[in-house]
Amino acid sequence: MEIGGDTGVSGKQKKKKRYHRHTPRQIHDLEAVFKECPHPDEKQRMELSRDLGLEPKQIKFWFQNRRTQMKAQHERADNCTLRAENDRIRCENIAIREALKNIICPTCGVSPMSADTTSTSSSSFFDGHNLRLENAHLREQVDRVSTIASKYLGRPITQLPPLQPVHLCSLDLSIGTFEHPSIVASSSIHPPSLDLDLDLLPAGGTASSSSPSFQQPPPPPPPLVVSEIDRCLMVDIGSNAMEELIRLVQMDEPLWIKSCTGDSISLDSYRTLFPDRGLKNSVEASRDSGIVFLDPLSLVDLLVDSNKCLDMFPTIISKARTLQVLATGNGGGGRNGTLLLMYEEQQVLSPVVPTREFYFLRYAQQMEVGLWSISDVSVELSPESKFQNQPRKLPSGVIIEDMSNGCSRVTWVVHMEISENFSPPHEIYRDLVSSGKAFGAQRWVSTLKRKSERQDTVGGVPSEEGKISLMRLSQRMVCNFCSSLGSSGNNQKWTHLSRLNDVGVRVTVHRSSDPGQANDMVLSAATSIWVPVDCDTVFSFLRDERSRSQWDVLSNGNSVQEVAQITNGSNSANKISLLQQECKLISDNMVILQESFSEAASGSMVVSAPIDLRSTNLVMSGEDPSYIPLLPSGFSIVPDGRSSRDGSLITVAFQILVSSLPCAKINVESITTVNNLISTTVLQIKSALNCQ
Known part of the structure; x- marks a missing residue:
């Protein structure tokens, strides 16, 4: 009986079919047919079977699985939308009940x-x-x-x-609601508090002389309500800001002083033209224009959507949110006349430059066919606002002109007043910020031009779906990296473990909300340095896979080679690459996703993250990359802003996974590891560039 049983089991194992993996060409052709006809009939399945060398049952099962996958994706998206709508309606109901009281x-x-409970005798x-x-x-x-x-x-x-x-x-x-300024910067769902074992940290801190601190997020205050009189006033403010923006764009000298680096404003001329402004603080103002590969309606739709703005400008905008729609548009794709109350945080990619937070009105207007104007102006939500010392947007914005070939000419105006009590940047960034280039119009225009050129040639990627999937994954990687560098004091996502009195290493910790990392605990370390080398030389050195072994501590001195790439635009240095170590014994199942790009006004970036080979194959076949875990690290390179010296400012940042356990604690070994990692990398870069 035992022998017979074993033979039966062995026979079943022999009859078990091997798993069949479709080739990239088969998947590409099946996807193409699926887009046109998700439910092919028997005749179409037979034709596909002959063309692709598959059995009709395989064709049938593939389409069934693909329809199931699409249904699951749509259900997830619908669930997210419904949850967000439910949260919004709940907040509005609470605000309405409070207002009615x-x-x-x-x-x-x-x-x-209270009318029902008031007695008749005491009514008067x-x-x-x-x-x-x-x-x-x-x-x-x-x-x-x-x-x-x-x-x-x-x-x-x-x-x-x-x-x-x-x-x-x-x-x-x-009645409409928006959140109090102190909680707008955070996400709607507060991250879980971290159980930090601070007793294990050295008394003097790991990277500075001050002791590390754990900042608990403050409790959210009750929501505020925009009254009808405030709404009417904001409409008037937005209209006046639009008129001033148009004058700023149309006028030249003596209001604007032209130079090779863009237009800067003459403060005396501005005060003469607008005497009612009563400016008491310093002013930063710049103007720049350029051609971008987007039509006007697409640009307008992008700029009135805070989420799209965040995706388009991750190197400039660290947080963005639409607080309330004060007026809906009509005509021009439904955007003409739109007035929004928005929140935005702008950054320079360095932990030693304070972010700038704004509460402002954005007004979109179609001036004529093919000509749009979008204006911004700051508003004060409350006299007791904690953001009184933050910079203030004076009337500024962008004029968009249709070029009749799918392109647009944009003229961008940045105009803000800086309070004398606003925190200054570190001294190595002082020249760059004071010159107005750090937050100026050139930076917005150059970023918009580069991002509009992303749709270009592809090499090494087998399908168009694989190209799109890889670009989405790389975009998420760059956004994740940029968000880790913000130095906002109100940032509740990152918990500062070491303060930065001078240019040392800033270490922060957070619970990842990335769907691929399942609430893991992540440490991030960042620092900024100055080197007497021009930006192009530094960028070429850091992006070149042949020189990666000279600075990459984790490569153990092994060289890497490029196995696939996507070129973004006319600049060959702007590309997405897949890198693999030549010595496969060390990392046989890992590749490195890297994106590098350079902008005329904003400097350059090199960002990379390791991903496993299985995830790489899924991305290359066009699968959804949203659930692939990422721990990006990289560099931001900008000119130092000094006319007399040819130097660069480099920000280096790393992220490491500490633990996936919900009750994990941060200890001194984790802090020491990430500090040593970033310090060694900085020393190796300086050595390779012959810098002390």
Whole structure:
């Protein structure tokens, strides 16, 4: 019986079919047919079977699996959309209930929420009391609105046209909510708190003389409400900002001083033209123009969508969010006349340059056929705002002109007032920031031109789907790397373990929200250095796979070779590469994804991340790359901003996975490891570039 049983099992194993993997060509042809006809009939399946050398059952099962996969992807996307909509509606309901508690009925002068509980004998007392409270509240609101109006409109509130009385029903329908400034910068879902074992850290800190600290995110304050009078005022502010932007674009000298690095504003001329501004602080203003490979409607749609802006400008924008739609557009793709209340944080890719946060209005208007204007201007959400010392956007924005060939000519104006109490950058970045190039118009235009050229030739990638998938994965890698470099003090995603009194190593920790990393604990280390070498030389050295072994500590001195690449645009240095070590005994199942690019005004970047061979094959075949884990590291290279010296500022950043356990603790060994990694890399770069 035992022998017979073993023979039966052996026979079943022999009959088991081997797993068949389709070739890239078969997958490409099947995907092409699937796009046209997800449900092929028997005749079409037979034709595919003959063309691809597959059995009809294999064709049938492939289409069934592909339809199931598409259905699952659509369900995941629908679930995310529904959850976000549910959260938004819940917040609006809470705000409306809170607002209704403070509303006074225009007929009887009693709050609707408390009318049923008010006794008849004391109604006159409460009527008078409620009226006195409401009058005091209205006087305070009028004073605040008058101050804001005089600052932005150049005339007192008394000269504004009188508003019509607001009835309860209209107020009910127009209430909208936005979050308090202190929580806008964070994500809607707070990351879990980290159980840090701070006793294991040295008393003096790992990278600086101060002790490491763990910053718990503050509790979210109650949401605020945009009142009807604020809404009307913001519409007027946005309209005035649009008029000023058009004048700034149309005028030349003496308002704008031309130079080889772009236009800069003459402050005396500006004060003469706009005397009501009353500028008391320093001003940064620049203007630049260029041709981009996007049509005007696509550009407008991009700029009025905060998520698309974040994807387009990850090297400039570290956070972006639309707080409220104040006015919906009509015509011009539904964007003409759109007015948005937005939040944005801008950065220079270095931990020693403070980020700049703005709460502003963005107004989109179609001036004529093929000509658009999008203006920005800062607004103060509350007198008690914690962002009083933050820079303020003066009327600025972009003019978009159709070139009738799928391209657009953009003229970008950056204009902001910098408070004297705003934190200055580290001294090695002081020249770059003070010159206006760090946050100037040239940086926006050059980034937009480069990103619009991404659709170009492809080499080494077997299919168009593989190219698109690889570019998406690389885009996510670059965005992840850029977000790790922000130095915002309100950033709740990253927890600072060491403070930076001088240019040392800043170590931070966070729980990854990446779908491929399942809430893993990640350490990030970053530092910035100055080298007396021009940016082009540094960029060429760091992006070249032949010189990678000279600085890559993890390569153990082994050289790498490029096995695939995608060229992005006319500059051959702007490309996405797959690198593999020539000594396969060390990393036989790993490859390196690397993206390198250079911009005339913004400098250069080299970002890379290791991925396993199985994930690489999935990406190359066109699969969704969203769930592939990434730990990007790399370099940002910018000119030092000094006219008398030919030097570069290099920011180096690494990320390492500490643990995937939910109760893991950070210890001194992890901090020491990441510090040694980044310090050794800096020393090897300086040695290779002959720098002390």
